Amino acid sequence: MTPQTTKKTTTQTKKERIAVIGLGKAGLPLASVIADSGFKVTGIDIDAERCRRINKGENPLGEEPGLDELIQKHGGKNLTTSTNYHDASHCTLFIVIVPLFLDKDNTPDFSAISAAFKGVAKVLKQNDTVVLETTVPPTTTETLVRNWLEEGSHLKLGDFHLAFSPERIMTGFSISRLREFPKVIGGVDEKSGRQAFRIYRQFIPNLKQVSSARAAEFIKVIEGCYRDVNVALANELFQIADSLTIDFYEAREAANHKYCDIHLPSTGVGGHCIPVYPWFLVKEMERREKFSYAQLLRTARVTNDEMINFWAGKIIRECLNLNKPLSKVKICIKGLTYRKGVKETYHSRNFALAQLLAKKGLDTYAYDELLTPKEIEKFGLKPLQPSKADIVFDSFNLIINTQTHHQ
Amino acid sequence: MTPQTTKKTTTQTKKERIAVIGLGKAGLPLASVIADSGFKVTGIDIDAERCRRINKGENPLGEEPGLDELIQKHGGKNLTTSTNYHDASHCTLFIVIVPLFLDKDNTPDFSAISAAFKGVAKVLKQNDTVVLETTVPPTTTETLVRNWLEEGSHLKLGDFHLAFSPERIMTGFSISRLREFPKVIGGVDEKSGRQAFRIYRQFIPNLKQVSSARAAEFIKVIEGCYRDVNVALANELFQIADSLTIDFYEAREAANHKYCDIHLPSTGVGGHCIPVYPWFLVKEMERREKFSYAQLLRTARVTNDEMINFWAGKIIRECLNLNKPLSKVKICIKGLTYRKGVKETYHSRNFALAQLLAKKGLDTYAYDELLTPKEIEKFGLKPLQPSKADIVFDSFNLIINTQTHHQ
Numbered sequence: 001m002t003p004q005t006t007k008k009t010t011t012q013t014k015k016e017r018i019a020v021i022g023l024g025k026a027g028l029p030l031a032s033v034i035a036d037s038g039f040k041v042t043g044i045d046i047d048a049e050r051c052r053r054i055n056k057g058e059n060p061l062g063e064e065p066g067l068d069e070l071i072q073k074h075g076g077k078n079l080t081t082s083t084n085y086h087d088a089s090h091c092t093l094f095i096v097i098v099p100l101f102l103d104k105d106n107t108p109d110f111s112a113i114s115a116a117f118k119g120v121a122k123v124l125k126q127n128d129t130v131v132l133e134t135t136v137p138p139t140t141t142e143t144l145v146r147n148w149l150e151e152g153s154h155l156k157l158g159d160f161h162l163a164f165s166p167e168r169i170m171t172g173f174s175i176s177r178l179r180e181f182p183k184v185i186g187g188v189d190e191k192s193g194r195q196a197f198r199i200y201r202q203f204i205p206n207l208k209q210v211s212s213a214r215a216a217e218f219i220k221v222i223e224g225c226y227r228d229v230n231v232a233l234a235n236e237l238f239q240i241a242d243s244l245t246i247d248f249y250e251a252r253e254a255a256n257h258k259y260c261d262i263h264l265p266s267t268g269v270g271g272h273c274i275p276v277y278p279w280f281l282v283k284e285m286e287r288r289e290k291f292s293y294a295q296l297l298r299t300a301r302v303t304n305d306e307m308i309n310f311w312a313g314k315i316i317r318e319c320l321n322l323n324k325p326l327s328k329v330k331i332c333i334k335g336l337t338y339r340k341g342v343k344e345t346y347h348s349r350n351f352a353l354a355q356l357l358a359k360k361g362l363d364t365y366a367y368d369e370l371l372t373p374k375e376i377e378k379f380g381l382k383p384l385q386p387s388k389a390d391i392v393f394d395s396f397n398l399i400i401n402t403q404t405h406h407q
Numbered sequence: 408m409t410p411q412t413t414k415k416t417t418t419q420t421k422k423e424r425i426a427v428i429g430l431g432k433a434g435l436p437l438a439s440v441i442a443d444s445g446f447k448v449t450g451i452d453i454d455a456e457r458c459r460r461i462n463k464g465e466n467p468l469g470e471e472p473g474l475d476e477l478i479q480k481h482g483g484k485n486l487t488t489s490t491n492y493h494d495a496s497h498c499t500l501f502i503v504i505v506p507l508f509l510d511k512d513n514t515p516d517f518s519a520i521s522a523a524f525k526g527v528a529k530v531l532k533q534n535d536t537v538v539l540e541t542t543v544p545p546t547t548t549e550t551l552v553r554n555w556l557e558e559g560s561h562l563k564l565g566d567f568h569l570a571f572s573p574e575r576i577m578t579g580f581s582i583s584r585l586r587e588f589p590k591v592i593g594g595v596d597e598k599s600g601r602q603a604f605r606i607y608r609q610f611i612p613n614l615k616q617v618s619s620a621r622a623a624e625f626i627k628v629i630e631g632c633y634r635d636v637n638v639a640l641a642n643e644l645f646q647i648a649d650s651l652t653i654d655f656y657e658a659r660e661a662a663n664h665k666y667c668d669i670h671l672p673s674t675g676v677g678g679h680c681i682p683v684y685p686w687f688l689v690k691e692m693e694r695r696e697k698f699s700y701a702q703l704l705r706t707a708r709v710t711n712d713e714m715i716n717f718w719a720g721k722i723i724r725e726c727l728n729l730n731k732p733l734s735k736v737k738i739c740i741k742g743l744t745y746r747k748g749v750k751e752t753y754h755s756r757n758f759a760l761a762q763l764l765a766k767k768g769l770d771t772y773a774y775d776e777l778l779t780p781k782e783i784e785k786f787g788l789k790p791l792q793p794s795k796a797d798i799v800f801d802s803f804n805l806i807i808n809t810q811t812h813h814q
Contacts, residue, residue, distance in 0.1 A: 138651050184661050210661055211654065218653045219661045222644050226667050229703075233636045236703045237629050240688050243697050244545050246625045247618065254591050254617055254626045260633050261668060281647050290650050292713065296636075296643045299706040306699065 014038045016199055019088035021116045022098035023050060023081060026133065026167045028061060029174035030097060032070035035078035037203035042088040043081035044119070051081035062343055066175035089123040093199050096120065097133040097167055099272065106279040108137060110144060117145055121152020129161040129195050131185070135220045135273065136164075137280035141213040142188040163187040163196035164213035165204075166220030171342045182206045186216035224277030225297055230263045231274075232300035235307050238265035242314075267395050268307040268349030270338025275304065275347045308353040311393065315357065318391050318400050331357055332389030336368040336376065340396040343370040345379065350395040354381050365389060421445045423606055426495035428523045429505035430457060430488060433540065433574045435468060436581035437504060439477035442485035444610035449495040450488035451526070458488035469750055473582035496530040500606050503527065504540040504574055506679065513686040515544060517551060524552055528559020536568040536602050538592070539620075542627045542680065543571075544687035548620040549595040570594040570603035571620035572611075573627030578749045589613045593623035631684030632704055637670045638681075639707035642714050645672035649721075674802050675714040675756030677745025682711065682754050715760040718800065722764065725798050725807050738764055739796035743775040743783065747803040750777040752786065757802040761788050772796060 016039055020031035023045040035041040045051055053060040057075035059068045071079070080087075088094070098112045113134060120130060130149060132141050141164040146157055153160070165185035168177050183204050187193025197209040210216050234252075241248035252262050269275045278297040285293040319329040338348035345351050351366075358364040358381065365384030366376050373383035386392045392401045423446055427438035430452040442448045452458055460467040464482035466475045478486070487494075495501070505519045520541060527537060537556060539548050548571040553564055560567070572592035575584050590611050594600025604616040617623050641659075648655035659669050676682045685704040692700040726736040745755035752758050758773075765771040765788065772791030773783050780790035793799045799808045 138653065182661075182664065208661060211657060214651065215653050215658055215661075218648065218651065219658045222658060222669060223662045223667050225644065226640065226662070226669050229636065229640045232703050233633065236701065237632065237688075239697070239700045240692060241625065243692065243695055243700060244621065244625065246545065246622050250618060251622055251626045251629060254589075254615060254622075255630045255633070257589065260630050262629060262633050281644075285647060285650065288650055290646070293646045293650060294643065296639050296703070296706050296710050299703050303703050 014040075014202065016093055016202070017042070017091040018093045018095065018199075019044060019091035019120075021045075021085075021088075021094065021096045021120060022112075022134075023047075023054065023060075024097075024099065025061060025064075025171060025174070026169040027095075027097040028054070028059075028071075029064060029067055029169065029178060030095065030133070030167065031079055032067060032074060033175060033178045034203045035074040036070055039078065039203065041074075041079045042091055043079060044083070044085060044088055045081060046083060048083050051083055054079065054081045064174055065172065070175070085119040085123050089125075091123075092125075092128050094120045094124070094128065094130045095133055096130070100134050100136060100276075101272075102276055102279055107283055108280060110140075114144070114148055117148035118152050121149050124149060124153040124155060124160055126155065126159050127161075129163070129192070129199060131163045131165050131196050131200070133165055133167040135166050135224075135277060136217055137284050138214050138217040138221065139284075140164075140217060146188060157188065158191075161187065161192035161195040162189075162213070163192050164216045165196065165200060165207075166216060168220075171339075171344065178204065180206060182208060184208050184210045184216045184219055186210040186213045188213045221277045221280050224274045225281065225300075227263075227274050228269055228278050228304065229296060229300040230261070231266060231269050232303040234263040234265045235268070235310075236303055237262065239310055242310075265398060266304075266307065266349070267311055267353055267398070268304045270346065270348040270350075271342075271344060272346050275301065305349070308349050308356055311353055311395075311398075312356050312360070315391060315393050315400055316360075316362070318402055319362070322390055322402065324390070327361060327363060329391060330363050330365060330384065330389040331391045331393070332365045332367055332384050332386045333357070333393050333395055334367045334386045335395035336366050336379075336381075337370055341370075351379065351381075353393075353395065421447075421609065423500055423609070424449070424498040425500045425502065425606075426451060426498035426527075428452075428492075428495075428501065428503045428527060429519075429541075430454075430461065430467075431504075431506065432468060432471075432578060432581070433576040434502075434504040435461070435466075435478075436471060436474055436576065436585060437502065437540065437574065438486055439474060439481060440582060440585045441610045442481035443477055446485065446610065448481075448486045449498055450486060451490070451492060451495055452488060453490060455490050458490055461486065461488045471581055472579065477582070492526040492530050495527075496532075498530075499532075499535050501527045501531070501535065501537045502540055503537070507541050507543060507683075508679075509683055509686055514690055515687060517547075521551070521555055524555035525559050528556050531556060531560040531562060531567055533562065533566050534568075536570070536599070536606060538570045538572050538603050538607070540572055540574040542573050542631075542684060543624055544691050545621050545624040545628065546691075547571075547624060553595060564595065565598075568594065568599035568602040569596075569620070570599050571623045572603065572607060572614075573623060575627075578746075578751065585611065587613060589615060591615050591617050591623045591626055593617040593620045595620045628684045628687050631681045632688065632707075634670075634681045635676055635685050635711065636703060636707040637668070638673060638676050639710040641670040641672045642675070642717075643710055644669065646717055649717075672805060673711075673714065673756070674718055674760055674805070675711045677753065677755040677757075678749075678751060679753050682708065712756070715756050715763055718760055718802075718805075719763050719767070722798060722800050722807055723767075723769070725809055726769070729797055729809065731797070734768060734770060736798060737770050737772060737791065737796040738798045738800070739772045739774055739791050739793045740764070740800050740802055741774045741793045742802035743773050743786075743788075744777055748777070758786065758788075760800075760802065 050060045055076040282294040333354040366381040376383040457467045462483040689701040740761040773788040783790040
């Protein structure tokens with residue numbers, strides 16, 4: 001390659017061809033940011049309609065600051081999409097960023113990840129680099145992912161490079177996080193780590209290489225564990241303060257300082273991340289028969305998940321104060337999504353609270369400014385304007401309001 | 408009172424006469440700081456020798472930056488001491504700051520506090536103010552303390568004022584903390600709160616009045632709970648990282664940022680404060696039959712206390728690598744106090760670790776730069792220079808070193 005060629009590639013589009021597998025809430029912002037850094041990106045997703053819209057320059061997902069503009073600019077140009085892995089066969093970097101869920105036993109369900117890597121394996125070539133971004137249990141990349149790639153491609157690690165770099169998406173901040181937030185990357189072997197770091201830092205400005213894929217996996221998981229345990233602590237102290245008739249918020253404000261950061265209480269922890277990650281470590285320690293090693297993580301999970309029982313009890317006590325039979329009190333849960341302002345109900349405890357009250361035979365309704373009455377019905381709940389209810393539980397602010405109507 | 412008199416009292420010593428009950432590591436710095444603020448202070452302690460030395464201007468406690476100078480300046484002058492409560496009968500503010508321990512069942516043992524308040528009650532007069540500084544379970548001031556004072560004095564609350572203001576002493580920083588750190592105070596009734604705040608802010612610059620004594624009690628306890636749970640989380644994640652052969656410190660450094668503050672691992676949590684306070688809430692919730700309300704606090708306590716089993720296991724595995732029968736390997740625990748640089752072994756887990764290894768029949772020794780060989784023997788352990796041992800566990804840095812001697 002002559003110096004002239006180098007100059008040409010940096011001023012126009014960059015040499016590396018990059019595939020992003022998974023164009024959801026995490027993958028699409030990443031693919032767009034990479035395209036905006038001057039790379040040709042091939043997006044792969046199982047949803048054909050989503051692919052079609054991106055190729056037309058339309059954002060197929062909800063509102064995400066900055067995303068519309070990037071897709072309008074690059075969709076169908078620097079960012080082309082397909083449902084077919086063979087359309088990415090010219091790529092040399094494959095980034096997998098597809099969802100991982102828990103099954104009913106809180107064990108990770110790798111089906112989407114496994115399908116993605118089997119797809120990548122079909123088109124994997126000598127010297128290609130593969131990076132997983134989905135948060136997974138530590139050791140996943142070097143064991144399961146490596147096996148899927150080796151078996152499907154008939155190549156061996158060393159022929160290709162393999163690394164892990166956890167996404168740090170937060171809905172509403174996805175683009176800015178990619179551009180500013182520190183991000184780590186680690187290889188399953190030394191060369192993989194170096195190679196993946198070299199490419200990634202061309203589109204991730206604040207990138208740090210760590211010693212291994214396993215360390216990178218662990219780093220992401222323990223951040224979630226920190227949050228889950230500290231929310232559980234806040235929830236536990238909130239319940240204790242309630243029992244002692246102490247104003248938790250006053251106490252929290254006076255207690256917090258440079259060395260103390262008691263979190264805010266809630267109805268529990270929802271979403272795809274924080275309630276999921278502790279289970280990765282709990283289940284892995286169970287598998288290793290280190291049963292005592294994850295007791296705190298497990299207890300925190302239970303504490304957060306059981307907060308709905310505490311809130312149900314408080315709501316029912318308010319109902320009993322009304323001059324009506326309990327079954328006639330219209331209860332409205334206001335706020336159903338797992339976090340205020342994010343249209344996402346996965347593991348939403350507000351949702352679970354409404355279902356719990358309904359299951360107890362109480363006349364339970366729900367309202368969420370982000371959900372239509374039809375969407376609420378689809379979840380098996382009855383929609384109602386809060387003003388029409390007798391008791392409204394504002395789940396984001398943890399306030400129970402009694403409303404006096406004509407009775 | 409004429410304006411002239413007011414001027415005179417503020418330029419010389421202040422009007423209020425203050426008694427401080429308990430002249431230990433927390434009480435003596437407080438008494439000295441109050442004396443240095445221009446008040447006449449009467450210190451009361453059961454230890455006659457301690458009182459005698461203070462009256463001579465000597466610091467009877469260990470090194471504490473700034474304390475020697477204050478006692479030299481005020482001992483026997485602004486700060487006079489006695490074992491007899493009647494010597495404090497002219498005082499109008501009584502501050503109680505005596506130790507509280509846990510019994511074997513982790514239930515608080517109020518004997519020292521009860522004795523102090525019964526002493527105060529004997530000399531309590533109309534309009535006096537009483538403030539407890541010892542960290543206690545929430546509701547203690549308004550129930551137990553109030554009863555001891557009312558029964559012993561034949562006065563009623565209202566005749567006297569009663570408040571709680573938790574000490575925030577940290578050995579090595581006691582004087583600076585009193586002068587800089589935020590401190591809260593709360594009364595058992597409104598007038599008590601106002602009255603105690605009015606006097607206290609004359610010697611505590613950064614003072615905040617909260618709504619009740621109970622809230623002030625809770626604030627201090629939850630700070631300790633935050634620390635204990637977060638150290639337990641660090642210890643749990645450290646064990647998991649160990650099982651996964653991940654460098655915990657590398658992962659912690661990469662994971663921590665503005666919203667994540669994973670603490671440092673340890674051999675557990677010792678001292679008079681952090682391992683004690685969570686039990687206040689756990690036991691109180693048990694008493695109220697709210698068994699689910701303090702599961703996380705309880706699990707954190709157990710996790711921290713059981714870290715010595717993890718470390719014992721690691722030390723023994725190192726011993727097995729040596730070419731010697733296990734019982735012949737000289738193990739030295741280096742660092743016995745509960746915290747580096749503080750000569751205090753209460754609930755020290757380093758100490759418990761040494762005892763555990765000795766109990767298992769291993770040839771266990773101990774070393775601490777703050778303890779003489781005689782002091783180590785008094786604790787039932789064998790002293791040894793670390794250089795003479797085969798295996799040294801540096802308990803403050805969590806490093807196990809194998810040393811090769813002539814064997």
